[in-house]
Amino acid sequence: MERRAGIAIACLAFLAVAAVSSAEGETASTHGKLVYEQYCVTCHGVEGKGDGPAGVDLLPMPRDFSVGRFKFDADSDGHTGTDEDLFLVIRDGGAAVGGNPLMAPWGHLGDDTIRDLVAYIRSLGPATTK
Numbered sequence: 448m449e450r451r452a453g454i455a456i457a458c459l460a461f462l463a464v465a466a467v468s469s470a471e472g473e474t475a476s477t478h479g480k481l482v483y484e485q486y487c488v489t490c491h492g493v494e495g496k497g498d499g500p501a502g503v504d505l506l507p508m509p510r511d512f513s514v515g516r517f518k519f520d521a522d523s524d525g526h527t528g529t530d531e532d533l534f535l536v537i538r539d540g541g542a543a544v545g546g547n548p549l550m551a552p553w554g555h556l557g558d559d560t561i562r563d564l565v566a567y568i569r570s571l572g573p574a575t576t577k
């Protein structure tokens with residue numbers, strides 16, 4: 448009986464180590480993908496085309512990430528769609544830049560996760576914007 452408990456504990460310890468090392472091995476874009484699939488896919492769609500079930504009827508529509516063109520110049524540097532712009536729109540939401548308030552602010556996810564989301568959104572775009 449005791450031996451079994453020992454084996455069970457060893458197995459749990461192994462699983463814990465495996466879970467931690469796989470989290471460390473993730474690239475920014477892989478982590479971004481996981482978060483995207485959890486929170487963003489309903490509107491932006493699996494391939495980022497803005498055609499998720501909750502996105503198709505919205506006006507303005509969710510951005511089509513596969514095109515790689517973005518609307519907002521959130522940091523007012525004269526260029527739309529820079530990494531910083533995407534970061535700010537995701538963090539502060541559409542309303543903060545005069546856009547659709549249904550693009551909610553996601554600041555609670557934390558800066559690192561938002562950067563991973565930006566990396567993943569880039570990976571959905573055309574090759575030149577990757």
Ligand code: HEC
Nearest residue numbers: 486487490507508509510517518519536541546547550564
């Ligand atoms: C409820 C639907 C909805 C969800 C969920 C949603 N979005 Fe959006 N998103 C929108 C809409 C609508 C727009 C277009 C806003 C506009 O043009 O006014 C948008 C626009 C954007 C843009 C474009 C900014 C630009 O300058 O063109 C980015 C980037 C973005 N969303 C990222 C995300 C990320 C990342 C998530 C998940 C954390 C997310 N969105 C979740 C609806 C949504």
